[in-house]
Amino acid sequence: MRLTEAELRLCKIPLVRPFQTSLGRQVNKEVIIILLKSGSWVGYGECVAGSDPRYSYETVKTAWHVLEDFIIPRILDKEIENPDRFFSLLGHIRGHQMAKACAEMSFWDLFAKSRGVPLSKLIGGKSKTIKSGVSIGIQEDISTLLDIIEKHLKEGYPRIKIKIKPGWDLEVVGRVRAKFPHISLMVDANGAYSLDDLLTFKKLDRYNLLMIEQPLSHEDLVDHSLLQEEIRTPICLDESIKSHHHAEQALDIKSCKIINIKPGRVGGIHVSKKISELCRKRGVQVWCGGMLETGIGRAHNVHLASLPGFTLHNDISENKRYYQNDLTKTQFTLNPDGTITIPQNPGIGVEVDESRLGEVTKKKVTY
Numbered sequence: 001m002r003l004t005e006a007e008l009r010l011c012k013i014p015l016v017r018p019f020q021t022s023l024g025r026q027v028n029k030e031v032i033i034i035l036l037k038s039g040s041w042v043g044y045g046e047c048v049a050g051s052d053p054r055y056s057y058e059t060v061k062t063a064w065h066v067l068e069d070f071i072i073p074r075i076l077d078k079e080i081e082n083p084d085r086f087f088s089l090l091g092h093i094r095g096h097q098m099a100k101a102c103a104e105m106s107f108w109d110l111f112a113k114s115r116g117v118p119l120s121k122l123i124g125g126k127s128k129t130i131k132s133g134v135s136i137g138i139q140e141d142i143s144t145l146l147d148i149i150e151k152h153l154k155e156g157y158p159r160i161k162i163k164i165k166p167g168w169d170l171e172v173v174g175r176v177r178a179k180f181p182h183i184s185l186m187v188d189a190n191g192a193y194s195l196d197d198l199l200t201f202k203k204l205d206r207y208n209l210l211m212i213e214q215p216l217s218h219e220d221l222v223d224h225s226l227l228q229e230e231i232r233t234p235i236c237l238d239e240s241i242k243s244h245h246h247a248e249q250a251l252d253i254k255s256c257k258i259i260n261i262k263p264g265r266v267g268g269i270h271v272s273k274k275i276s277e278l279c280r281k282r283g284v285q286v287w288c289g290g291m292l293e294t295g296i297g298r299a300h301n302v303h304l305a306s307l308p309g310f311t312l313h314n315d316i317s318e319n320k321r322y323y324q325n326d327l328t329k330t331q332f333t334l335n336p337d338g339t340i341t342i343p344q345n346p347g348i349g350v351e352v353d354e355s356r357l358g359e360v361t362k363k364k365v366t367y
């Protein structure tokens, strides 16, 4: 299909509540939304790059630059047969996975809409629902955290993830376990520790955690492998896996037992699929991570998580947990069994709220 028009929007939306991790505290979400058009079809994509280079070196400004100056000129007015071909057109650009993923995922949506099929079906998803989970930021004190966990358990979230950092770890996990001995619980350190903290991880081993996500540096694979040898709790990698190659190396040297796949982090759905297939072959479980996406990126994640390899609970919660007024009219809600239903309309299958999108748009360029 031929792309006749592209549109970039920079939006700013307040979060329902600030989100704090070992990387910092976020109050608003600055986000790039892309629209790719082919005749009357429109595909939507969301860029997960943040306002500052904390989680990744990419930011909304670097992503805008790469999209505007390198990606859009490369794809506009070209005949592109399918999303895999789209992906290979961007192969000459090193890094900038979040910028690439934003455009690529928009093309997947467009392509699926033109075929009249839901995205999950197009990529080979088998399930009708995906397993939900909730990620809770660092709080002012432990009792606040316990209250928030209790609230989410009552709402029906079947898996709880809490953020940890040095000084907000052993005591916190101990208190959470004391109050909720049997819940599915995991922690995410966003790379805040080093091998010098081995004792902390050995102590965390007592708490029957599902996994420890990204304990060590965002660039590391080797130290994670050494750490995994020393502890029983599975290590899950997030930041360290930015490509299929990284995933292969991580599995080869046993840096982790689980991978959190975020399509934005690895360059889109094509690579996410490849990583999930690799993991399936090697008997490694995966799940889909989140980046506080709006309803648009959230919908992409829901479809991705329908693939057979995604056996663990995903960081995909209800829209209302993140945004009071989201960018989509269609909202994801939790089913009584702790799952979220995959939309069955063509493409990502959610209706974008154009007037809300207009309200939060700070900058818009059409190409």
Ligand code: OSB
Pocket (backbone or CB within 6 Å): 055, 134, 135, 188, 190, 238, 289, 290, 291, 292, 293, 315, 316, 317
């Ligand atoms: O490390 O998984 C992470 C949010 C922003 C940046 C990094 C992470 C997260 C989350 C939130 O954990 C997951 C979600 O979107 O619910």
Ligand code: MG
Pocket (backbone or CB within 6 Å): 188, 190, 213, 214, 238, 239, 289
């Ligand atoms: Mg993480």
